[in-house]
Amino acid sequence: MTLHDALDAAAEQAMTGRRLDATVALARARRERRTPAGLLRAVAGATLRRGPAALAAAAAVLLLVFLSWPALGRQGESGGGPAGRPNAPVGIPDRLWKPPPWTPLVTDRPIAAAGVALLDESGNGYLVSADGRDYRRLPVGLSRLSARFVVLSPDGRRVVWGGEGRLDGPATGSSAPYGPSVLHLLRLGGPAREIRLPDAGLGSEIAQLAWAGDGRTLYVTGSVVTSLVGNGAFKIDRRIWRLTETADRTWTVTEVCRSCETGITTRADGVLVQADPGTVPRLDPAGTTWRTDAPGVWTVPGPSGQFLLEPGGRRAVAWANESNNWPPPTWMLAVFTGRGSDLAPGVKRLALASSDGIPDVRLLTWTDQGILAVFTRSASYRVETTLEWASPQDGARRVITRVTTTGDGWALPVSVSARVASSGVVVAGGRPSTSPWTPDALRYLVFTTTSGRIVLGGAAMLSTVAVLRTGIRRRKATVRRGQSPRS
């Protein structure tokens, strides 16, 4: 007797009286085929069995898509042509919408120049092309945090965005109050650069960003945590850094000021102007003392927050709370007139009617057309946001753009390129696609698929699952080692 025969005999005796039921198998197969999973399995099985035919069909579809790519591209582009085309009119769009989630990334489908930068309630940043017709999404996921700032360079060809460490939060178990502050600098059409602001290892917080006129220099103000006092208290030091783009497209970070106030802006000639500089010594790029009476350094009395200079650099405007009394606080646009090297304390108030119900104003730029600002007002359970010109003479305001809020949230303009603003032109704003099933979205989907992102993402997910599964199985196997599986 062979082992085969012995096994067969033992099995035969063990299974005496047992039988298989063909009708049960047939009924079960019929039932499974009727379920969605069964149908899917049947289709998948048939497809796999007809491997060459299925592959040929898939290849044909892909070929068709790629052959029709130019046609799809023409349909997807707006009527005014791509942004930045010499003949396209450049201006501020008269309407702004919150772009949908399927808006293409600016790194995937670059635009030549941006006119307006938007920021939504979730910290997602968007760009609107200089002709106001195309929307692009910023890859804020790079920073692992929501964007707090999105600022366009004067020519609209560079954009900086970033978040402060507070959003990221300190590491678990760390006593640092903030995480590091991260900035992303993108030259449209090029790669994004990630820059971490230098800190003392305890984190930092960004306060304000200002581009110099050449678009290759960026000033950043923020606070660096210098020491922990105890009981959760910490000391901070206000800093100003200058980021400069070098010839090889990298960025260098230089600390230009320590223990200084945070209000900054840049003059048309690129000179950094600081608000209420205080008395603590600070450093300029060469390491010498930054003096308030040094050439090129202006002081602005009064408000220390956000302010703007007029193109000639003789006047500044700030959004200030005139009274600390409550209620109600009285808000004003304050215009300071320059006198000598300093701006005189003579303040001109631009009246804002109290009935406006304006809780917030964001100053964007000051051009020959006036002061461009975003006014947000509450009106019966909804928020209205407008982009307006305000006259520095009498405070008269002219609405340019209404921001359309939809049921899925809002995106507010947070930056306008000086090139677009100074043009004084208002163009018809193109509405972003309301449906994902547009040629543009289809192209984006195909692009991301064919570029392997989905494949790579899936592979990474499967690999992670496989590694975890293997680890769990090995752990279990280690526990069971030495035992009979049936004991």
Add this chain to the structure above:
Amino acid sequence: MRDEAAFTAFVAARGPALLRLGWLLTADADAAQDLAQEALTRLVRHWDRLTAGSQQGNPEAYARATMRSIWIDSWRRRHGWVLEPLATTADDASPVTDPQDASSDRLDLDRALRLLAPRQRAVLVLRFYEDLTEQQTARALRISTSTVKSQARDGLARLRTLAPWLDPACLDPATPDDETDPEREVVR
């Protein structure tokens, strides 16, 4: 399915063989029946392709391969298909004293098989009952060929200890010709 009568006839004819394979794989009659029944359900989906057309296949080979893969997958998932605890362990298992009693033989081979580690039993069943080559066994169990060899050697040695009444020649089977026909599939 176009020909349900043929399928029913197939089940009647080859069902016992499938049940036997199921028992050898699982060492449990109920589990063996479930395993074979599941394999038949899957066979129904492919019956037309396997029995008709130019690419006619072997339904029983398909069913046996399906049973093997179902069992191996489930065994690998559960790290041993634990069906019921045993009162005795391998170390205190005593051999049978009446080698002529067929019933005792069956019981003790049953017990001996249960006392083998699942991988050892799988290797023995696939190698010496299903007559797979070492490479095919290694591929089916997703282990190396050398592991197949060592597991087969250890499994046979353990069987000699657990079931000494078995013919020594039975436990020293000739090695199937692995190199000359690696893809063969024996159907009983």
